[in-house]
Amino acid sequence: MSDLVEEIVAAHRDVVRRGEGDAELIAVTVRRRYDAAPADVWDALTDPARLARWFGPVSGDLRLGGAFQVEGNAGGEVTECDPPHALAVTWGGPESVVRLRLDPDGAVTELVVEHTVPVAFAGSGAGALYVGPGWDVAVLGLSRFLRREAVDDPAAWEGTPAGQRFAAASIDAWAEVVAASGTAGPEELAGAVGAARAQFTPDDPPA
Template identity: 55%
Template sequence: MIDIGAQIGATGRAVTEVEGHIRVLLTRDYAATPDDVWDALTDPARLRRWFLPISGDLRAGGQFQLEGNAGGEILHCEPPSRLRVTFGGPSSLVEVRLSGDDTHTRLELEHTVPVEFAGSAAGSLFVGPGWDGAALGLALHLVGAVADDPNSIETQRFNLASIAAWVRATTGVATDAEVEAGRAAALAQYCPDVKD
Protein backbone atom coordinates (compact mmCIF):
# COMPACT_ATOMS: atom_id res chain seq x y z
CA MET A 1 0.00 0.00 0.00
CA ILE A 2 1.20 3.47 -0.81
CA ASP A 3 0.58 6.66 1.12
CA ILE A 4 -1.61 8.32 -1.51
CA GLY A 5 -1.58 11.74 0.16
CA ALA A 6 2.21 11.76 0.42
CA GLN A 7 2.64 10.62 -3.17
CA ILE A 8 0.21 13.24 -4.50
CA GLY A 9 1.92 15.90 -2.36
CA ALA A 10 5.36 14.94 -3.68
CA THR A 11 4.44 16.13 -7.17
CA GLY A 12 4.07 19.71 -8.34
CA ARG A 13 1.53 20.52 -11.05
CA ALA A 14 0.96 23.60 -13.19
CA VAL A 15 -1.24 24.31 -16.20
CA THR A 16 -0.85 27.36 -18.41
CA GLU A 17 -2.20 28.58 -21.71
CA VAL A 18 0.27 30.71 -23.68
CA GLU A 19 0.22 31.75 -27.34
CA GLY A 20 -2.32 29.13 -28.39
CA HIS A 21 -0.69 26.26 -26.51
CA ILE A 22 -1.64 24.38 -23.35
CA ARG A 23 1.34 23.53 -21.14
CA VAL A 24 1.11 20.86 -18.44
CA LEU A 25 4.11 20.84 -16.10
CA LEU A 26 4.79 18.11 -13.55
CA THR A 27 7.74 18.34 -11.15
CA ARG A 28 9.04 15.79 -8.69
CA ASP A 29 12.20 15.17 -6.69
CA TYR A 30 13.78 11.72 -6.40
CA ALA A 31 16.46 10.46 -4.00
CA ALA A 32 18.65 9.21 -6.87
CA THR A 33 21.34 10.66 -9.09
CA PRO A 34 20.45 12.23 -12.45
CA ASP A 35 22.37 9.39 -14.15
CA ASP A 36 20.23 6.76 -12.41
CA VAL A 37 16.96 8.57 -13.18
CA TRP A 38 18.05 9.09 -16.80
CA ASP A 39 18.85 5.39 -17.11
CA ALA A 40 15.42 4.48 -15.67
CA LEU A 41 13.79 6.79 -18.22
CA THR A 42 15.73 5.64 -21.27
CA ASP A 43 16.84 2.01 -20.77
CA PRO A 44 14.13 -0.16 -22.38
CA ALA A 45 14.66 -2.98 -19.82
CA ARG A 46 14.13 -0.59 -16.90
CA LEU A 47 11.39 1.44 -18.56
CA ARG A 48 9.19 -1.62 -18.99
CA ARG A 49 9.42 -2.36 -15.23
CA TRP A 50 7.81 0.90 -14.13
CA PHE A 51 6.10 2.37 -17.22
CA LEU A 52 5.57 0.47 -20.49
CA PRO A 53 7.52 -1.67 -22.94
CA ILE A 54 9.11 0.47 -25.66
CA SER A 55 10.41 -0.34 -29.11
CA GLY A 56 11.95 1.56 -31.99
CA ASP A 57 15.09 3.37 -33.01
CA LEU A 58 15.87 4.92 -29.62
CA ARG A 59 18.19 7.78 -30.57
CA ALA A 60 17.80 11.42 -31.62
CA GLY A 61 15.99 11.41 -34.95
CA GLY A 62 14.58 7.93 -34.30
CA GLN A 63 11.03 6.79 -33.70
CA PHE A 64 9.64 5.05 -30.60
CA GLN A 65 6.44 3.22 -29.73
CA LEU A 66 5.16 2.56 -26.23
CA GLU A 67 3.19 -0.69 -26.10
CA GLY A 68 -0.53 0.07 -26.00
CA ASN A 69 0.10 3.82 -25.85
CA ALA A 70 1.61 6.71 -27.81
CA GLY A 71 4.59 6.72 -30.09
CA GLY A 72 6.57 9.51 -31.63
CA GLU A 73 9.89 10.91 -32.74
CA ILE A 74 12.90 11.55 -30.52
CA LEU A 75 13.69 15.20 -31.23
CA HIS A 76 16.45 15.86 -28.71
CA CYS A 77 18.45 13.58 -26.42
CA GLU A 78 21.08 15.08 -24.11
CA PRO A 79 22.03 12.57 -21.39
CA PRO A 80 21.48 12.90 -18.49
CA SER A 81 19.58 16.17 -18.58
CA ARG A 82 17.10 16.60 -21.44
CA LEU A 83 14.84 14.46 -23.60
CA ARG A 84 12.30 15.95 -26.03
CA VAL A 85 9.89 13.84 -28.08
CA THR A 86 6.67 14.09 -30.03
CA PHE A 87 4.01 12.10 -28.21
CA GLY A 88 1.08 10.69 -30.15
CA GLY A 89 1.30 13.33 -32.88
CA PRO A 90 3.69 15.93 -34.27
CA SER A 91 2.12 18.84 -32.35
CA SER A 92 2.07 17.03 -28.98
CA LEU A 93 5.49 17.60 -27.40
CA VAL A 94 6.89 16.11 -24.21
CA GLU A 95 10.13 17.36 -22.72
CA VAL A 96 11.79 15.83 -19.67
CA ARG A 97 14.47 17.85 -17.89
CA LEU A 98 16.63 16.48 -15.08
CA SER A 99 18.86 18.40 -12.69
CA GLY A 100 20.45 17.50 -9.39
CA ASP A 101 23.54 16.18 -7.69
CA ASP A 102 24.88 12.94 -6.26
CA THR A 103 21.96 12.59 -3.80
CA HIS A 104 18.83 13.78 -5.61
CA THR A 105 17.25 14.62 -8.95
CA ARG A 106 14.59 17.15 -9.86
CA LEU A 107 12.44 15.91 -12.76
CA GLU A 108 10.41 18.39 -14.80
CA LEU A 109 8.05 16.89 -17.35
CA GLU A 110 6.39 19.37 -19.68
CA HIS A 111 3.66 18.27 -22.11
CA THR A 112 2.60 20.97 -24.60
CA VAL A 113 -0.17 20.80 -27.19
CA PRO A 114 -2.01 23.38 -29.29
CA VAL A 115 -5.29 24.60 -27.75
CA GLU A 116 -7.25 23.18 -30.70
CA PHE A 117 -5.78 19.74 -29.91
CA ALA A 118 -6.61 19.93 -26.18
CA GLY A 119 -9.91 21.80 -26.52
CA SER A 120 -8.99 24.00 -23.55
CA ALA A 121 -6.64 24.01 -20.58
CA ALA A 122 -8.95 21.36 -19.11
CA GLY A 123 -7.21 18.98 -21.53
CA SER A 124 -4.70 18.72 -18.68
CA LEU A 125 -7.18 16.34 -17.04
CA PHE A 126 -6.74 13.86 -19.89
CA VAL A 127 -2.94 13.65 -19.57
CA GLY A 128 -2.04 14.90 -16.08
CA PRO A 129 -3.25 11.86 -14.13
CA GLY A 130 -1.40 9.57 -16.52
CA TRP A 131 1.83 11.49 -15.96
CA ASP A 132 1.18 11.35 -12.20
CA GLY A 133 0.96 7.57 -12.45
CA ALA A 134 4.26 7.51 -14.34
CA ALA A 135 5.92 9.74 -11.71
CA LEU A 136 4.69 7.37 -9.00
CA GLY A 137 5.87 4.30 -10.93
CA LEU A 138 9.32 5.86 -11.33
CA ALA A 139 9.47 6.74 -7.62
CA LEU A 140 8.63 3.16 -6.64
CA HIS A 141 11.08 1.71 -9.17
CA LEU A 142 13.93 3.86 -7.88
CA VAL A 143 13.48 2.43 -4.36
CA GLY A 144 13.11 -1.15 -5.60
CA ALA A 145 9.32 -1.39 -5.25
CA VAL A 146 6.75 -2.23 -7.89
CA ALA A 147 3.65 -0.23 -8.79
CA ASP A 148 0.27 -1.83 -8.22
CA ASP A 149 -1.85 -3.17 -11.09
CA PRO A 150 -3.08 -0.16 -13.11
CA ASN A 151 -6.67 -1.36 -12.71
CA SER A 152 -6.52 -2.05 -8.95
CA ILE A 153 -8.75 -0.16 -6.55
CA GLU A 154 -5.68 1.35 -4.85
CA THR A 155 -4.39 2.68 -8.18
CA GLN A 156 -7.83 4.06 -8.97
CA ARG A 157 -7.90 5.82 -5.57
CA PHE A 158 -4.52 7.34 -6.37
CA ASN A 159 -5.93 8.43 -9.74
CA LEU A 160 -8.93 10.01 -7.99
CA ALA A 161 -6.59 12.10 -5.81
CA SER A 162 -4.51 12.94 -8.89
CA ILE A 163 -7.57 14.17 -10.77
CA ALA A 164 -8.48 16.42 -7.82
CA ALA A 165 -4.94 17.84 -7.85
CA TRP A 166 -5.10 18.51 -11.61
CA VAL A 167 -8.52 20.15 -11.18
CA ARG A 168 -6.90 22.55 -8.69
CA ALA A 169 -4.03 23.22 -11.12
CA THR A 170 -6.45 23.89 -14.00
CA THR A 171 -9.01 26.00 -12.13
CA GLY A 172 -8.76 29.59 -13.32
CA VAL A 173 -7.00 28.60 -16.54
CA ALA A 174 -10.10 26.97 -18.06
CA THR A 175 -13.75 27.77 -17.46
CA ASP A 176 -15.61 25.98 -14.68
CA ALA A 177 -17.68 24.11 -17.28
CA GLU A 178 -14.54 22.99 -19.15
CA VAL A 179 -12.90 21.85 -15.92
CA GLU A 180 -15.99 19.88 -14.88
CA ALA A 181 -16.25 18.22 -18.30
CA GLY A 182 -12.55 17.32 -18.16
CA ARG A 183 -12.96 16.02 -14.62
CA ALA A 184 -15.90 13.79 -15.62
CA ALA A 185 -13.95 12.36 -18.57
CA ALA A 186 -10.87 11.76 -16.39
CA LEU A 187 -12.94 9.98 -13.73
CA ALA A 188 -14.38 7.65 -16.39
CA GLN A 189 -10.95 6.95 -17.83
CA TYR A 190 -8.74 6.67 -14.74
CA CYS A 191 -11.01 5.43 -11.95
CA PRO A 192 -14.15 3.79 -13.32
CA ASP A 193 -14.65 1.58 -10.25
CA VAL A 194 -14.16 4.26 -7.55
CA LYS A 195 -16.73 6.90 -6.65
CA ASP A 196 -15.56 10.31 -5.51
Protein backbone atom coordinates in the same frame (compact mmCIF):
# COMPACT_ATOMS: atom_id res chain seq x y z
CA MET B 1 3.06 1.41 -1.15
CA SER B 2 3.77 4.68 0.62
CA ASP B 3 0.91 6.79 1.94
CA LEU B 4 -1.39 8.00 -0.86
CA VAL B 5 -1.46 11.60 0.34
CA GLU B 6 2.35 11.70 0.51
CA GLU B 7 2.58 10.41 -3.05
CA ILE B 8 0.12 13.01 -4.35
CA VAL B 9 1.84 15.96 -2.65
CA ALA B 10 5.28 14.70 -3.72
CA ALA B 11 4.53 15.94 -7.23
CA HIS B 12 4.16 19.60 -8.18
CA ARG B 13 1.64 20.33 -10.96
CA ASP B 14 1.20 23.34 -13.21
CA VAL B 15 -0.98 24.34 -16.18
CA VAL B 16 -0.33 27.46 -18.29
CA ARG B 17 -1.24 28.93 -21.66
CA ARG B 18 1.79 29.97 -23.69
CA GLY B 19 2.26 31.80 -26.99
CA GLU B 20 -0.25 33.61 -29.15
CA GLY B 21 -2.60 32.98 -32.05
CA ASP B 22 -2.11 29.75 -33.97
CA ALA B 23 1.05 29.07 -31.93
CA GLU B 24 -0.71 29.22 -28.54
CA LEU B 25 -0.12 26.13 -26.42
CA ILE B 26 -1.37 24.51 -23.25
CA ALA B 27 1.58 23.33 -21.16
CA VAL B 28 0.94 20.65 -18.52
CA THR B 29 3.88 20.19 -16.15
CA VAL B 30 4.68 17.69 -13.41
CA ARG B 31 7.78 17.93 -11.21
CA ARG B 32 9.02 15.30 -8.78
CA ARG B 33 12.27 14.84 -6.86
CA TYR B 34 14.09 11.50 -6.55
CA ASP B 35 16.83 10.33 -4.23
CA ALA B 36 18.98 9.24 -7.16
CA ALA B 37 21.74 10.61 -9.36
CA PRO B 38 20.78 12.09 -12.75
CA ALA B 39 22.58 9.28 -14.58
CA ASP B 40 20.48 6.66 -12.77
CA VAL B 41 17.22 8.51 -13.42
CA TRP B 42 18.19 9.03 -17.07
CA ASP B 43 18.95 5.33 -17.49
CA ALA B 44 15.56 4.43 -15.97
CA LEU B 45 13.90 6.79 -18.48
CA THR B 46 15.71 5.52 -21.58
CA ASP B 47 16.66 1.86 -21.06
CA PRO B 48 13.79 -0.25 -22.49
CA ALA B 49 14.46 -3.07 -20.02
CA ARG B 50 14.08 -0.68 -17.07
CA LEU B 51 11.19 1.25 -18.64
CA ALA B 52 9.17 -1.95 -18.89
CA ARG B 53 9.42 -2.44 -15.13
CA TRP B 54 7.80 0.89 -14.13
CA PHE B 55 6.21 2.46 -17.23
CA GLY B 56 5.53 -0.13 -19.90
CA PRO B 57 7.13 -2.00 -22.81
CA VAL B 58 8.73 0.40 -25.28
CA SER B 59 9.98 -0.66 -28.71
CA GLY B 60 12.06 1.32 -31.17
CA ASP B 61 15.03 3.61 -30.85
CA LEU B 62 15.27 6.11 -27.99
CA ARG B 63 18.08 8.09 -29.61
CA LEU B 64 17.93 11.43 -31.44
CA GLY B 65 15.90 10.99 -34.61
CA GLY B 66 14.66 7.56 -33.57
CA ALA B 67 11.05 6.41 -33.49
CA PHE B 68 9.42 4.53 -30.62
CA GLN B 69 6.13 2.96 -29.57
CA VAL B 70 4.81 2.44 -26.05
CA GLU B 71 2.77 -0.76 -25.92
CA GLY B 72 -0.90 0.13 -25.54
CA ASN B 73 -0.14 3.84 -25.54
CA ALA B 74 1.38 6.55 -27.74
CA GLY B 75 4.34 6.49 -30.07
CA GLY B 76 6.48 9.21 -31.60
CA GLU B 77 9.94 10.43 -32.50
CA VAL B 78 12.87 11.60 -30.39
CA THR B 79 13.47 15.27 -31.21
CA GLU B 80 16.01 16.11 -28.48
CA CYS B 81 18.42 13.89 -26.58
CA ASP B 82 21.04 15.38 -24.25
CA PRO B 83 21.98 12.73 -21.67
CA PRO B 84 21.59 12.92 -18.76
CA HIS B 85 19.87 16.30 -18.91
CA ALA B 86 17.02 16.51 -21.41
CA LEU B 87 14.85 14.38 -23.68
CA ALA B 88 12.03 15.53 -25.96
CA VAL B 89 9.66 13.38 -27.99
CA THR B 90 6.52 13.76 -30.03
CA TRP B 91 3.65 11.94 -28.34
CA GLY B 92 0.93 10.51 -30.55
CA GLY B 93 1.34 13.26 -33.15
CA PRO B 94 3.83 15.92 -34.26
CA GLU B 95 2.11 18.76 -32.37
CA SER B 96 1.93 16.90 -29.06
CA VAL B 97 5.37 17.18 -27.43
CA VAL B 98 6.68 15.75 -24.16
CA ARG B 99 9.89 17.18 -22.73
CA LEU B 100 11.79 15.65 -19.83
CA ARG B 101 14.39 17.67 -17.94
CA LEU B 102 16.64 16.38 -15.16
CA ASP B 103 17.92 18.97 -12.68
CA PRO B 104 20.51 17.77 -10.11
CA ASP B 105 20.41 19.11 -6.56
CA GLY B 106 23.15 17.46 -4.56
CA ALA B 107 22.24 13.79 -4.19
CA VAL B 108 18.70 14.47 -5.43
CA THR B 109 17.42 14.77 -9.01
CA GLU B 110 14.30 16.71 -9.95
CA LEU B 111 12.48 15.39 -13.01
CA VAL B 112 10.36 17.91 -14.91
CA VAL B 113 7.81 16.45 -17.34
CA GLU B 114 6.18 19.02 -19.64
CA HIS B 115 3.50 18.01 -22.14
CA THR B 116 2.48 20.72 -24.60
CA VAL B 117 -0.36 20.67 -27.13
CA PRO B 118 -1.90 23.45 -29.23
CA VAL B 119 -4.85 25.23 -27.64
CA ALA B 120 -6.77 24.43 -30.81
CA PHE B 121 -6.41 20.75 -29.90
CA ALA B 122 -6.70 20.91 -26.10
CA GLY B 123 -9.55 23.45 -26.13
CA SER B 124 -8.50 24.91 -22.78
CA GLY B 125 -6.45 24.15 -19.70
CA ALA B 126 -9.09 21.56 -18.83
CA GLY B 127 -7.25 19.35 -21.32
CA ALA B 128 -4.75 18.74 -18.52
CA LEU B 129 -7.26 16.28 -17.06
CA TYR B 130 -6.78 14.01 -20.07
CA VAL B 131 -3.00 13.66 -19.65
CA GLY B 132 -2.03 14.89 -16.17
CA PRO B 133 -3.29 11.86 -14.19
CA GLY B 134 -1.39 9.58 -16.55
CA TRP B 135 1.84 11.49 -15.97
CA ASP B 136 1.18 11.38 -12.23
CA VAL B 137 1.06 7.58 -12.45
CA ALA B 138 4.30 7.64 -14.45
CA VAL B 139 6.28 9.76 -11.98
CA LEU B 140 4.91 7.63 -9.14
CA GLY B 141 5.94 4.47 -10.97
CA LEU B 142 9.45 5.84 -11.44
CA SER B 143 9.65 6.67 -7.74
CA ARG B 144 8.55 3.17 -6.77
CA PHE B 145 11.06 1.66 -9.20
CA LEU B 146 13.94 3.71 -7.87
CA ARG B 147 12.88 2.68 -4.33
CA ARG B 148 12.78 -0.94 -5.54
CA GLU B 149 9.03 -1.16 -5.00
CA ALA B 150 8.24 -1.84 -8.67
CA VAL B 151 5.26 -4.06 -9.56
CA ASP B 152 5.35 -6.85 -12.14
CA ASP B 153 2.90 -5.16 -14.53
CA PRO B 154 2.64 -1.34 -14.25
CA ALA B 155 -0.38 -1.17 -16.58
CA ALA B 156 -2.27 -3.78 -14.56
CA TRP B 157 -1.58 -1.86 -11.33
CA GLU B 158 -3.54 1.11 -12.69
CA GLY B 159 -6.67 -1.03 -12.70
CA THR B 160 -6.30 -2.19 -9.09
CA PRO B 161 -8.24 -0.52 -6.25
CA ALA B 162 -5.00 1.15 -5.09
CA GLY B 163 -4.24 2.38 -8.59
CA GLN B 164 -7.71 3.81 -9.05
CA ARG B 165 -7.66 5.48 -5.62
CA PHE B 166 -4.42 7.17 -6.64
CA ALA B 167 -5.94 8.21 -9.99
CA ALA B 168 -9.00 9.68 -8.25
CA ALA B 169 -6.78 11.76 -5.95
CA SER B 170 -4.70 12.82 -8.94
CA ILE B 171 -7.80 13.99 -10.83
CA ASP B 172 -8.85 16.08 -7.84
CA ALA B 173 -5.36 17.61 -7.62
CA TRP B 174 -5.33 18.49 -11.33
CA ALA B 175 -8.82 19.97 -11.12
CA GLU B 176 -7.63 22.30 -8.36
CA VAL B 177 -4.59 23.35 -10.41
CA VAL B 178 -6.66 24.02 -13.53
CA ALA B 179 -9.24 26.02 -11.57
CA ALA B 180 -6.50 28.13 -9.96
CA SER B 181 -4.76 28.68 -13.32
CA GLY B 182 -7.77 30.41 -14.90
CA THR B 183 -7.16 28.48 -18.14
CA ALA B 184 -10.62 26.89 -18.28
CA GLY B 185 -14.20 27.77 -17.45
CA PRO B 186 -16.28 25.86 -14.88
CA GLU B 187 -18.24 23.90 -17.49
CA GLU B 188 -15.08 22.96 -19.39
CA LEU B 189 -13.45 21.80 -16.18
CA ALA B 190 -16.49 19.81 -15.02
CA GLY B 191 -16.68 18.02 -18.37
CA ALA B 192 -12.99 17.17 -18.31
CA VAL B 193 -13.17 15.88 -14.73
CA GLY B 194 -16.05 13.58 -15.70
CA ALA B 195 -14.15 12.27 -18.72
CA ALA B 196 -11.00 11.74 -16.64
CA ARG B 197 -12.91 9.78 -14.02
CA ALA B 198 -14.42 7.56 -16.71
CA GLN B 199 -10.94 7.00 -18.20
CA PHE B 200 -8.76 6.60 -15.13
CA THR B 201 -11.26 5.28 -12.55
CA PRO B 202 -13.60 3.11 -14.65
CA ASP B 203 -14.81 1.12 -11.63
CA ASP B 204 -16.18 4.33 -10.12
CA PRO B 205 -17.43 6.37 -13.11
CA PRO B 206 -19.04 9.80 -12.74
CA ALA B 207 -22.80 9.96 -12.24
